[in-house]
Amino acid sequence: MNDKLRSDDRPIVVLGASGRVGSVVAHQLLKANVGVRAVARHADKLKELSEQGAELWPGSLLDQAFLNRAFAGAKAAFVLTPGDTLSPNLHDEQRQYNEHIVEAIRAAGLTHVVFLSSWGAELSDRKGTIYGCYLMETLLNSLPSLNVVHLRAVWFMDNFIYGIGLIKMAGINGLSIDPDFAFPCIDSRDIGMVAAAYLKRLDFSGKVIHYLQGPRDYTMNEVTAILGASIGTPSLRYLKFPKAVMIKGLKSSGTISANVAQLLAETNERINSSSVHGEPRTAHNTTPTTLDKFAREKFAPAYSKAPAATVLQKLQGAFLRIYLSIS
Numbered sequence: 410m411n412d413k414l415r416s417d418d419r420p421i422v423v424l425g426a427s428g429r430v431g432s433v434v435a436h437q438l439l440k441a442n443v444g445v446r447a448v449a450r451h452a453d454k455l456k457e458l459s460e461q462g463a464e465l466w467p468g469s470l471l472d473q474a475f476l477n478r479a480f481a482g483a484k485a486a487f488v489l490t491p492g493d494t495l496s497p498n499l500h501d502e503q504r505q506y507n508e509h510i511v512e513a514i515r516a517a518g519l520t521h522v523v524f525l526s527s528w529g530a531e532l533s534d535r536k537g538t539i540y541g542c543y544l545m546e547t548l549l550n551s552l553p554s555l556n557v558v559h560l561r562a563v564w565f566m567d568n569f570i571y572g573i574g575l576i577k578m579a580g581i582n583g584l585s586i587d588p589d590f591a592f593p594c595i596d597s598r599d600i601g602m603v604a605a606a607y608l609k610r611l612d613f614s615g616k617v618i619h620y621l622q623g624p625r626d627y628t629m630n631e632v633t634a635i636l637g638a639s640i641g642t643p644s645l646r647y648l649k650f651p652k653a654v655m656i657k658g659l660k661s662s663g664t665i666s667a668n669v670a671q672l673l674a675e676t677n678e679r680i681n682s683s684s685v686h687g688e689p690r691t692a693h694n695t696t697p698t699t700l701d702k703f704a705r706e707k708f709a710p711a712y713s714k715a716p717a718a719t720v721l722q723k724l725q726g727a728f729l730r731i732y733l734s735i736s
């Protein structure tokens with residue numbers, strides 16, 4: 410059955426194919442001569458994949474007819490639940506994406522799916538941003554004949570790139586995670602490699618959970634030292650943000666809604682309390698890319714490209730730094 414599946418030349422659907430994980434999945438499949446249907450809203454961001462032979466499927470996950478066409482006749486799929494940082498109600502948006510994707514899987518009669526899930530996806534309460542992954546795992550598990558791998562990935566190292574504006578403005582790194590609490594972080598490229606390997610082999614059956622936990626655990630103090638060194642500022646300091654200050658800061662960026670800011674702060678709280686956690690570390694759940702490598706290859710180039718802070722932003726940053734230092 411699996412040998413037959415592997416040799417069948419129907420394409421594999423890759424959702425979020427222009428994103429951090431989906432793009433790696435799509436590139437790896439194309440490299441192995443597996444046909445890819447690359448799905449995302451903006452066709453321009455899929456151009457490179459199309460030049461390498463992927464079928465371009467520009468469209469929205471909220472368009473059921475489009476999704477049904479994208480999944481029809483496919484052999485398998487890589488799926489994820491994206492989130493719009495400006496969403497007024499992220500959980501509701503995630504629910505809608507999930508329901509549309511699962512309906513397309515059901516209508517196409519797919520037998521094999523890899524889902525980009527998250528640590529904490531076993532938690533059914535509505536705290537934090539991870540709830541959408543709980544919903545999706547539940548929906549996928551309800552399809553009796555579907556073989557599915559839930560890749561429960563931990564905190565993406567890529568999230569640290571969002572701190573670049575703060576570093577330029579205030580000369581500090583900050584989140585509301587405790588400074589000395591060690592937690593696992595993963596480079597999103599490693600998730601794409603594991604997902605692609607599953608989709609090339611198609612040798613999984615039933616409902617499988619695979620945690621992906623990065624190379625080791627890091628504290629925010631360690632993270633900040635590594636990121637700081639990569640941008641020539643080894644003395645970069647980490648300051649923990651009180652929850653309310655973090656929410657205010659996220660909202661004032663203009664790119665994050667009040668609802669998403671609240672949920673992100675809740676996710677930080679869940680990390681501090683260990684209610685979101687991985688499983689004991691093993692070779693199976695450990696991935697190779699270190700934070701030092703991520704910092705050299707992704708963080709430092711992103712820092713160089715980001716605009717300098719304005720004089721006003723630097724002034725606001727100085728006040729923030731003083732406030733956080735004394736509070």
Ligand SMILES: NC(=O)c1ccc[n+]([C@@H]2O[C@H](COP(=O)([O-])OP(=O)(O)OC[C@H]3O[C@@H](n4cnc5c(N)ncnc54)[C@H](OP(=O)(O)O)[C@@H]3O)[C@@H](O)[C@H]2O)c1
Pocket residue numbers: 424425426427428429430431448449450451452454468469470471489490491492525526527528542562563564565568597
């Ligand atoms: N960040 C973390 O720490 C973390 C940890 C564990 C799990 N995760 C999971 O990782 C996932 C995000 O993966 P990622 O970082 O690879 O994503 P990403 O880089 O943010 O990319 C999102 C992709 O989805 C597409 N997309 C977004 N909205 C869409 C829509 N409405 N219709 C069709 N396509 C859409 C985007 O392209 P267009 O914009 O062109 O549509 C893009 O290709 C989330 O589901 C999250 O649960 C994240």
